[in-house]
Amino acid sequence: MEAAMELAKQALSQISLVPLYGGGFWVAFTQLVVFYYSVGALLHSVLPRFIPVHGIQHQQRKRGEVLRDAFYSIGPLAVKAGVWAAVEQLHARGLTLTYTGRLSGWTAWLYVALCVALLDYLHDTWFYWTHRLLHWKPLYVHVHYIHHKSKAPSAFTGYSxxxxxxxxxxxxxxxxxxxxxxxxxxxxxxxxxxxxxxxGGHVGYELAPFIPTFAGVAALALRGARPCAALNTVQHHDMHHRFPTKHFSLYFTHWDRLCGTLHPTYDRDLFSYFTPAAAAAKGQQQQQHEEEGGKGQQQQNGVAAAVKAANGVKHE
Incomplete structure (x- = not known):
């Protein structure tokens, strides 16, 4: 046992994270493009062929939507590569708290684990509040509307x-x-x-509880295949594309719960999705679909449609 632990320590001491960075914009952009499109293809086309997946929505994606989203993702990938290149330059000038070198010893790796947990929380918080900002009308109309072109998202909607x-x-x-x-x-x-x-959050079928975050792995170990209401699921963000005033978070649900932006049927629908009663789950989804359709109809046709409906007049 001691010999095995010693070998593990030696292996950790030899692992270097250096190859992951350096080289500026084009190296970063290449990393992102290869990773984004290969993972997108895996989630969108390959994985559903080998494992049974339960689609979240009834409606089918419109023809060309996936290719459109894949194309729109190029710009954000370039921006992200530029951000990484900027971080490299800031580090080179000694302006940040970033550091380099080999990670040696268990304390260094324990600190890495702590950093990941902290990054998860900070990323989720940043995403929630900037996402709400993007739903401010001037930004939504001129910027965020592109992302919401996808009512039935796919993996490539992630950075679209x-x-x-x-x-x-x-x-x-x-x-x-x-x-x-x-x-x-x-x-x-x-x-x-x-x-x-x-x-993964846009893939269109449920990946929970097999979502590879620290909290997700812990929940899987403690709860098994049962969903954890404190953690986001694919269904959580998929509902945001149908109900744009709900579900702004990324990893956790606490901000949505605290700020009143959690959809009132989410918890019920989430647990019904994971029960063997697939028919009941589909019934809940159908109810959501009809609710969305009713709201969309009123928004599209305005007060006149609402008045006609109130008077029992069928609106064509």
Missing amino acids: FHVIEALIVFANEVLVCFLFPLHLGLHRAYHLYTTLIHE
Whole structure:
């Protein structure tokens, strides 16, 4: 046992995060493009062929939507690469709390784990409040509307948004470099990993409880396949694309609960989704679909449609 632990320590001491960073914009952009589109293809096309997936929505994606989202993602990927290149330059000038070198010993790796947990919380908080900002009418109409073109999102919807939105969303990747000591390789690895989270959150079928976050792994170990109401699911964000005034968070549900932006049927629908009674789950989804359709009809046709409906007149 002691020999095995010693081997593990030696292995950890030899691991270097250096290859993950360096090289400026084009290296970062290449990393992002390869990762984003390969993971997107895996989640969108490959995984559903080999495992049974339960689609969240009834409605089908419109023809060309997936290709459109894949194309729109190029701009945000370039912005994110630019952010990473800027972080490298700030580090080179000694202006941040980032550091480099080999991670040696269990205390160094324990600190890395602590950093990941802290990054999860900060990322979720930043995402919630900037997401609400993006739903402010001037920003929604001119910027965030691109992301909401996808009513039935796919993995490639993850970064399908305006470059201005990308600057807002990815700004936290610079800010965290000034908050606490952070290994530059961990910074790159973590924010590459968040690309997976954004893609997985839009995939259109439920991945929970197999979502690879610290909290997700802990919940899986403690609760098994039962959903955890404190953690986001794919269904959580998928509902945001149908109910745009609800569900602004990324990893956790506490901000939505505290700020009153959690959909009133979310908890009920979430647990029904994970029960063997698939028919009941589909019934809940159908109810949501009808509710969405009713709201959309009123918004589209205005007060006249509402008056006609109140008077029992069928609106064509």
